[in-house]
Amino acid sequence: MRLLRKTTGSALAGLLLSMSLAACATTGAEPSPPEPVVVVRTVIEKPPAELLRCPIAPSGLPREGEATIPPAWRKSIIGLARGYREVNGQLGRLIQFHTGEPCPTQGD
Numbered sequence: 001m002r003l004l005r006k007t008t009g010s011a012l013a014g015l016l017l018s019m020s021l022a023a024c025a026t027t028g029a030e031p032s033p034p035e036p037v038v039v040v041r042t043v044i045e046k047p048p049a050e051l052l053r054c055p056i057a058p059s060g061l062p063r064e065g066e067a068t069i070p071p072a073w074r075k076s077i078i079g080l081a082r083g084y085r086e087v088n089g090q091l092g093r094l095i096q097f098h099t100g101e102p103c104p105t106q107g108d
Contacts, residue, residue: 052095054103055088 046052069077092103 046098052099054095055091057088057105 096102
């Protein structure tokens, strides 16, 4: 009787085990790829009007008069003027890119 219980118990355990492991078996098909993640961003097409305002060009130094500027100061003043011109030109091009119209220059 003991032998019958052991074989019946192990047969029953084998049956239950085979049924539970069947759910874990692969079917041979490739798993489906994960769903793509959609990210939504709000894009502002145009900057605010305040940033699209053309800069006012300064009038510069007067033509009449005379001044003696030391060479080191003169070199620094020229460097500042060139830097201002480059930044002002870049800003003008950016404004023209967004508005389609160029900024007026000093003579306009």
